[in-house]
Amino acid sequence: MTLSDTRSPLLRISSLTKRFGGFTALHDVSVDIRPGERFGLIGPNGSGKTTLINCISGAFRTEPGTVLFRDEDIALLQPHVRTRRGIARSFQIPRPFRSMTVAENLMVALDFAAHEHVSAAQRRDSMMSILDQMGLGPKANVSATQLSQVELRKMELARAMATHPKLLISDEAMAGLSSSEVDEVLDLLLSLASRDITIIMIEHIMQAVMRFSERVMCLDAGRIIAIGSPSEVMADQRVQEAYLGT
Numbered sequence: 001m002t003l004s005d006t007r008s009p010l011l012r013i014s015s016l017t018k019r020f021g022g023f024t025a026l027h028d029v030s031v032d033i034r035p036g037e038r039f040g041l042i043g044p045n046g047s048g049k050t051t052l053i054n055c056i057s058g059a060f061r062t063e064p065g066t067v068l069f070r071d072e073d074i075a076l077l078q079p080h081v082r083t084r085r086g087i088a089r090s091f092q093i094p095r096p097f098r099s100m101t102v103a104e105n106l107m108v109a110l111d112f113a114a115h116e117h118v119s120a121a122q123r124r125d126s127m128m129s130i131l132d133q134m135g136l137g138p139k140a141n142v143s144a145t146q147l148s149q150v151e152l153r154k155m156e157l158a159r160a161m162a163t164h165p166k167l168l169i170s171d172e173a174m175a176g177l178s179s180s181e182v183d184e185v186l187d188l189l190l191s192l193a194s195r196d197i198t199i200i201m202i203e204h205i206m207q208a209v210m211r212f213s214e215r216v217m218c219l220d221a222g223r224i225i226a227i228g229s230p231s232e233v234m235a236d237q238r239v240q241e242a243y244l245g246t
């Protein structure tokens with residue numbers, strides 16, 4: 001057993017079911033995410049990936065099922081409280097404040113998450129350090145409307161990082177990017193993970209999932225059909241049938 005196996009999970013999802021009226025989008029999903037883990041979440045369109053992360057981030061209430069984060073039951077906490085507890089989510093379609101600069105966009109997230117005792121100067125330092133980490137330092141004073149697609153994705157990740165997450169959920173941060181841009185975003189996510197941030201990556205780009213993930217889980221029609229190392233999951237017959245259509 002490795003050291004990480006002996007630590008309690010950062011996130012423990014138990015027997016989670018999510019219904020929309022008579023439709024069950026998630027059936028009895030249970031999974032533990034380990035501290036510092038790089039976890040890939042895959043599945044065909046409509047398989048329940050977004051529903052699952054909505055249940056983790058608090059956009060959806062779970063009924064029934066439990067979501068423990070750092071040993072605390074967070075199932076009844078509002079999304080913004082979960083953010084303050086250390087769960088951040090970056091959206092597939094970035095939602096910047098278009099009238100603001102990149103720096104101002106980040107300050108909004110920092111002001112939201114920062115404790116009162118953090119001074120304005122410390123927040124500015126923190127903002128610049130996150131922008132530098134994301135390679136966006138030179139764009140600090142540029143309007144968000146002037147960013148390229150890949151820069152917008154980086155800013156979306158930067159905004160998530162501004163809340164100082166323990167768990168970052170990256171929702172298709174690479175969709176629609178060129179292969180060199182995919183590599184850029186992947187490298188960023190890997191560098192965040194190396195700073196002990198646990199990352200759940202939802203992605204349809206299989207090469208990226210394979211390169212990034214220590215463990216992959218595949219959903220199909222709201223059920224877990226495979227979980228294991230990337231190569232085990234990709235080799236799984238049900239995954240190939242469900243996800244790859246072979």
Ligand SMILES: Nc1ncnc2c1ncn2[C@@H]1O[C@H](COP(=O)(O)OP(=O)(O)OP(=O)(O)O)[C@@H](O)[C@H]1O
Pocket residue numbers: 020023025043044045046047048049050051052
């Ligand atoms: N708010 C909602 N109301 C009703 N049905 C919903 C709602 N949100 C999701 N669903 C349904 O739940 C199922 C799972 O959707 P979900 O968005 O979680 O899939 P996904 O795996 O994220 O798909 P994609 O890869 O296309 O983003 C789909 O059938 C979807 O239509």
